[in-house]
Amino acid sequence: MQNHRRKLYSYLPNVIFTVLLSFALTVFIMLYLVKTMALSPKTYTDAMYKSAVDVTAFDEINAYFERQSAYTGVNADVLKNSIAQKDVSASMFAYVDSTFEYMSGKTSKLPEFEFDFTALEENVHNDYLRWAAENNVQYTDELAGYESRTIASAKSVILNKLDIMLLSYLNKDGGISTAIRNNYSNLGKIMYGALGVCILLLAVIVLINRRHIRNLFYWTSVAFLTGGVILVLPTAILKGTRYFDSLVLANDAIYSALTQSLYAITNEVFKGGIILIVTAALLMFIHYAMLKGMFKFRYKK
Structure with missing residues:
Protein backbone atom coordinates (compact mmCIF):
# COMPACT_ATOMS: atom_id res chain seq x y z
CA MET A 1 0.00 0.00 0.00
CA GLN A 2 2.84 2.35 0.91
CA ASN A 3 4.63 1.70 -2.42
CA HIS A 4 1.38 2.33 -4.25
CA ARG A 5 1.03 5.70 -2.53
CA ARG A 6 4.55 6.73 -3.50
CA LYS A 7 4.36 5.59 -7.12
CA LEU A 8 4.86 8.21 -9.83
CA TYR A 9 2.41 7.30 -12.57
CA SER A 10 3.06 7.91 -16.32
CA TYR A 11 6.74 8.44 -15.57
CA LEU A 12 8.12 8.92 -19.12
CA PRO A 13 5.45 11.40 -20.35
CA ASN A 14 5.85 13.38 -17.14
CA VAL A 15 9.64 13.54 -17.56
CA ILE A 16 9.35 14.71 -21.16
CA PHE A 17 6.81 17.46 -20.50
CA THR A 18 8.51 18.52 -17.27
CA VAL A 19 11.81 19.06 -19.10
CA LEU A 20 10.01 21.02 -21.81
CA LEU A 21 8.21 23.12 -19.19
CA SER A 22 11.46 23.93 -17.38
CA PHE A 23 13.07 25.23 -20.58
CA ALA A 24 9.92 27.12 -21.57
CA LEU A 25 9.88 28.83 -18.16
CA THR A 26 13.54 29.76 -18.58
CA VAL A 27 12.96 31.19 -22.06
CA PHE A 28 9.94 33.20 -20.87
CA ILE A 29 11.80 34.73 -17.93
CA MET A 30 14.85 35.58 -20.06
CA LEU A 31 12.69 37.25 -22.73
CA TYR A 32 10.76 39.11 -20.05
CA LEU A 33 14.00 40.43 -18.54
CA VAL A 34 15.35 41.41 -21.97
CA LYS A 35 12.20 43.44 -22.62
CA THR A 36 11.87 44.99 -19.16
CA MET A 37 15.54 45.26 -18.14
CA ALA A 38 18.03 44.97 -21.00
CA LEU A 39 15.94 47.22 -23.28
CA SER A 40 14.90 49.67 -20.58
CA PRO A 41 16.80 52.97 -20.30
CA LYS A 42 16.23 52.98 -16.53
CA THR A 43 18.62 50.04 -16.15
CA TYR A 44 21.46 52.11 -17.58
CA THR A 45 20.53 55.56 -16.26
CA ASP A 46 20.30 54.15 -12.73
CA ALA A 47 23.78 52.66 -13.10
CA MET A 48 25.06 55.96 -14.52
CA TYR A 49 23.54 57.88 -11.63
CA LYS A 50 25.00 55.54 -9.00
CA SER A 51 28.42 55.79 -10.63
CA SER A 104 11.08 50.47 -28.80
CA GLY A 105 9.45 52.40 -31.65
CA LYS A 106 8.32 55.36 -29.51
CA THR A 107 10.17 57.68 -31.88
CA SER A 108 11.25 57.30 -35.50
CA LYS A 109 14.26 59.62 -35.27
CA LEU A 110 17.68 58.02 -35.07
CA PRO A 111 19.20 59.22 -31.76
CA GLU A 112 21.58 62.16 -31.81
CA PHE A 113 23.41 64.02 -29.06
CA ASP A 163 28.69 58.60 -25.11
CA ILE A 164 29.20 56.96 -21.74
CA MET A 165 27.33 53.75 -22.65
CA LEU A 166 28.95 53.51 -26.11
CA LEU A 167 25.49 53.64 -27.66
CA SER A 168 26.70 55.59 -30.69
CA TYR A 169 28.14 52.31 -31.97
CA LEU A 170 24.58 50.94 -32.03
CA ASN A 171 22.97 54.06 -33.45
CA LYS A 172 24.55 54.10 -36.89
CA ASP A 173 22.43 54.04 -40.05
CA GLY A 174 21.17 50.49 -40.42
CA GLY A 175 22.92 49.56 -37.18
CA ILE A 176 22.01 47.36 -34.24
CA SER A 177 19.51 49.81 -32.74
CA THR A 178 17.60 49.86 -36.03
CA ALA A 179 17.61 46.06 -36.15
CA ILE A 180 16.24 45.93 -32.60
CA ARG A 181 13.60 48.51 -33.51
CA ASN A 182 12.51 46.45 -36.52
CA ASN A 183 12.10 43.34 -34.36
CA TYR A 184 10.95 44.90 -31.09
CA SER A 185 7.29 44.00 -31.58
CA ASN A 186 8.29 40.40 -32.36
CA LEU A 187 10.06 40.20 -29.00
CA GLY A 188 6.77 40.77 -27.19
CA LYS A 189 5.02 38.21 -29.37
CA ILE A 190 7.71 35.60 -28.74
CA MET A 191 7.63 36.35 -25.01
CA TYR A 192 3.88 35.85 -24.77
CA GLY A 193 4.22 32.85 -27.05
CA ALA A 194 6.67 31.34 -24.56
CA LEU A 195 4.18 32.06 -21.77
CA GLY A 196 1.48 30.33 -23.82
CA VAL A 197 3.74 27.31 -24.27
CA CYS A 198 4.29 27.22 -20.49
CA ILE A 199 0.53 27.24 -19.88
CA LEU A 200 -0.02 24.57 -22.53
CA LEU A 201 2.68 22.28 -21.12
CA LEU A 202 1.34 22.78 -17.61
CA ALA A 203 -2.13 21.85 -18.87
CA VAL A 204 -0.71 18.66 -20.40
CA ILE A 205 0.96 17.74 -17.10
CA VAL A 206 -2.33 18.40 -15.30
CA LEU A 207 -4.09 16.15 -17.80
CA ILE A 208 -1.54 13.36 -17.37
CA ASN A 209 -1.83 13.52 -13.57
CA ARG A 210 -5.55 14.30 -13.30
CA ARG A 211 -6.15 11.11 -11.31
CA HIS A 212 -3.07 11.57 -9.13
CA ILE A 213 -3.13 15.24 -8.16
CA ARG A 214 -0.28 15.06 -5.68
CA ASN A 215 2.04 13.91 -8.47
CA LEU A 216 1.06 17.06 -10.37
CA PHE A 217 2.71 19.12 -7.62
CA TYR A 218 5.79 16.89 -7.75
CA TRP A 219 6.38 17.28 -11.47
CA THR A 220 5.64 21.01 -11.59
CA SER A 221 8.04 21.41 -8.65
CA VAL A 222 10.75 19.61 -10.62
CA ALA A 223 10.08 21.86 -13.65
CA PHE A 224 10.32 25.06 -11.61
CA LEU A 225 13.40 23.81 -9.77
CA THR A 226 15.20 22.92 -13.02
CA GLY A 227 14.34 26.28 -14.58
CA GLY A 228 15.51 28.05 -11.44
CA VAL A 229 18.83 26.23 -11.40
CA ILE A 230 19.39 27.05 -15.09
CA LEU A 231 19.04 30.74 -14.22
CA VAL A 232 20.73 30.80 -10.82
CA LEU A 233 23.84 28.72 -11.50
CA PRO A 234 25.50 30.85 -14.24
CA THR A 235 24.46 34.16 -12.65
CA ALA A 236 25.76 33.03 -9.25
CA ILE A 237 29.12 32.28 -10.89
CA LEU A 238 29.15 35.68 -12.59
CA LYS A 239 28.32 37.42 -9.31
CA GLY A 240 30.64 35.32 -7.16
CA THR A 241 33.66 35.73 -9.42
CA ARG A 242 32.85 39.40 -10.17
CA TYR A 243 33.31 38.40 -13.81
CA PHE A 244 32.49 41.79 -15.34
CA ASP A 245 35.22 43.43 -13.26
CA SER A 246 37.69 41.89 -15.72
CA LEU A 247 36.41 44.04 -18.60
CA VAL A 248 39.19 46.18 -20.02
CA LEU A 249 38.13 49.75 -20.78
CA ALA A 250 40.45 52.74 -20.76
CA ASN A 251 37.75 55.17 -19.65
CA ASP A 252 36.85 54.80 -15.96
CA ALA A 253 33.42 56.39 -16.36
CA ILE A 254 32.44 54.04 -19.20
CA TYR A 255 33.82 51.05 -17.29
CA SER A 256 31.83 51.91 -14.17
CA ALA A 257 28.56 52.53 -16.01
CA LEU A 258 28.77 49.37 -18.13
CA THR A 259 29.75 47.04 -15.30
CA GLN A 260 27.04 48.46 -13.02
CA SER A 261 24.45 47.87 -15.77
CA LEU A 262 25.63 44.32 -16.46
CA TYR A 263 25.56 43.44 -12.77
CA ALA A 264 22.06 44.94 -12.46
CA ILE A 265 20.79 42.68 -15.27
CA THR A 266 22.63 39.69 -13.78
CA ASN A 267 21.00 40.34 -10.39
CA GLU A 268 17.53 40.36 -11.93
CA VAL A 269 18.16 37.06 -13.74
CA PHE A 270 19.42 35.63 -10.43
CA LYS A 271 16.27 36.85 -8.65
CA GLY A 272 14.11 35.27 -11.35
CA GLY A 273 15.84 31.94 -10.72
CA ILE A 274 15.38 32.27 -6.96
CA ILE A 275 11.65 32.91 -7.44
CA LEU A 276 11.37 29.69 -9.47
CA ILE A 277 13.28 27.73 -6.82
CA VAL A 278 11.13 29.09 -3.99
CA THR A 279 8.01 28.22 -5.99
CA ALA A 280 9.43 24.72 -6.54
CA ALA A 281 10.00 24.32 -2.79
CA LEU A 282 6.39 25.33 -2.08
CA LEU A 283 5.03 22.90 -4.67
CA MET A 284 7.22 20.08 -3.32
CA PHE A 285 5.96 20.81 0.20
CA ILE A 286 2.36 20.49 -1.02
CA HIS A 287 3.27 17.17 -2.69
CA TYR A 288 4.90 15.90 0.50
CA ALA A 289 1.99 17.12 2.64
CA MET A 290 -0.52 15.30 0.43
CA LEU A 291 1.64 12.18 0.49
CA LYS A 292 1.62 12.22 4.31
CA GLY A 293 -2.08 12.99 4.47
CA MET A 294 -1.48 16.34 6.16
CA PHE A 295 -4.44 17.91 4.36
CA LYS A 296 -6.89 15.29 5.62
CA PHE A 297 -8.92 16.49 8.55
CA ARG A 298 -10.82 14.34 10.98
CA TYR A 299 -13.70 15.65 13.03
CA LYS A 300 -14.61 14.27 16.43
CA LYS A 301 -18.20 13.20 16.73
Missing part, protein backbone atom coordinates in the same frame (compact mmCIF):
# COMPACT_ATOMS: atom_id res chain seq x y z
CA ALA A 52 28.20 59.59 -10.97
CA VAL A 53 29.48 59.24 -14.52
CA ASP A 54 28.28 62.70 -15.47
CA VAL A 55 30.62 64.21 -12.87
CA THR A 56 33.49 62.02 -14.05
CA ALA A 57 32.86 62.92 -17.69
CA PHE A 58 32.73 66.65 -16.85
CA ASP A 59 36.04 66.39 -14.98
CA GLU A 60 37.63 64.53 -17.90
CA ILE A 61 36.46 67.19 -20.34
CA ASN A 62 37.99 69.91 -18.18
CA ALA A 63 41.23 67.93 -17.91
CA TYR A 64 41.31 67.79 -21.70
CA PHE A 65 40.79 71.55 -21.86
CA GLU A 66 43.82 72.00 -19.60
CA ARG A 67 45.96 69.96 -21.98
CA GLN A 68 44.46 71.57 -25.06
CA SER A 69 45.48 75.07 -23.96
CA ALA A 70 49.15 74.10 -24.19
CA TYR A 71 48.76 73.22 -27.88
CA THR A 72 46.36 75.93 -29.07
CA GLY A 73 47.18 78.84 -26.79
CA VAL A 74 43.49 79.15 -25.92
CA ASN A 75 43.13 79.76 -22.19
CA ALA A 76 41.74 76.69 -20.42
CA ASP A 77 39.22 78.86 -18.57
CA VAL A 78 37.79 80.03 -21.87
CA LEU A 79 36.98 76.44 -22.75
CA LYS A 80 35.86 75.50 -19.23
CA ASN A 81 33.45 78.43 -19.05
CA SER A 82 31.87 77.25 -22.30
CA ILE A 83 30.22 74.18 -20.78
CA ALA A 84 28.32 73.44 -17.56
CA GLN A 85 28.07 70.16 -15.69
CA LYS A 86 24.25 70.26 -15.79
CA ASP A 87 24.36 70.44 -19.59
CA VAL A 88 26.77 67.51 -19.80
CA SER A 89 24.55 65.49 -17.46
CA ALA A 90 21.31 66.37 -19.27
CA SER A 91 22.73 65.52 -22.70
CA MET A 92 24.26 62.27 -21.50
CA PHE A 93 21.04 60.96 -19.91
CA ALA A 94 18.86 62.24 -22.76
CA TYR A 95 20.91 60.29 -25.30
CA VAL A 96 20.34 57.05 -23.41
CA ASP A 97 16.60 57.72 -23.16
CA SER A 98 16.28 58.62 -26.85
CA THR A 99 18.21 55.51 -27.88
CA PHE A 100 15.80 53.15 -26.14
CA GLU A 101 12.78 55.18 -27.23
CA TYR A 102 13.98 54.66 -30.80
CA MET A 103 14.57 50.94 -30.24
CA GLU A 114 21.65 67.21 -28.02
CA PHE A 115 24.32 69.62 -26.83
CA ASP A 116 24.47 73.34 -27.43
CA PHE A 117 27.97 74.31 -28.59
CA THR A 118 27.07 77.97 -29.18
CA ALA A 119 28.91 79.24 -26.09
CA LEU A 120 31.98 77.17 -26.96
CA GLU A 121 32.10 78.49 -30.52
CA GLU A 122 31.61 82.11 -29.44
CA ASN A 123 34.15 81.99 -26.61
CA VAL A 124 36.85 80.33 -28.71
CA HIS A 125 36.23 82.75 -31.59
CA ASN A 126 36.43 85.76 -29.25
CA ASP A 127 39.64 84.43 -27.73
CA TYR A 128 41.25 84.13 -31.17
CA LEU A 129 40.14 87.67 -31.99
CA ARG A 130 41.58 88.86 -28.65
CA TRP A 131 44.89 87.14 -29.36
CA ALA A 132 45.06 88.65 -32.84
CA ALA A 133 44.35 92.13 -31.52
CA GLU A 134 46.90 91.87 -28.70
CA ASN A 135 49.58 90.70 -31.11
CA ASN A 136 48.67 93.09 -33.95
CA VAL A 137 47.91 90.14 -36.21
CA GLN A 138 45.18 90.08 -38.82
CA TYR A 139 42.46 87.49 -38.45
CA THR A 140 43.37 85.53 -41.58
CA ASP A 141 41.92 82.40 -43.12
CA GLU A 142 44.88 80.52 -41.66
CA LEU A 143 44.01 81.70 -38.16
CA ALA A 144 40.35 80.88 -38.78
CA GLY A 145 41.48 77.37 -39.74
CA TYR A 146 43.27 76.96 -36.43
CA GLU A 147 40.14 78.17 -34.67
CA SER A 148 37.94 75.68 -36.53
CA ARG A 149 40.26 72.80 -35.65
CA THR A 150 40.32 73.85 -32.00
CA ILE A 151 36.52 73.94 -31.86
CA ALA A 152 36.17 70.67 -33.79
CA SER A 153 38.62 68.92 -31.48
CA ALA A 154 36.80 70.18 -28.38
CA LYS A 155 33.43 69.09 -29.79
CA SER A 156 34.77 65.65 -30.61
CA VAL A 157 36.07 65.12 -27.08
CA ILE A 158 32.84 66.36 -25.49
CA LEU A 159 30.68 64.07 -27.65
CA ASN A 160 33.01 61.17 -26.91
CA LYS A 161 32.63 61.75 -23.16
CA LEU A 162 28.86 62.05 -23.49
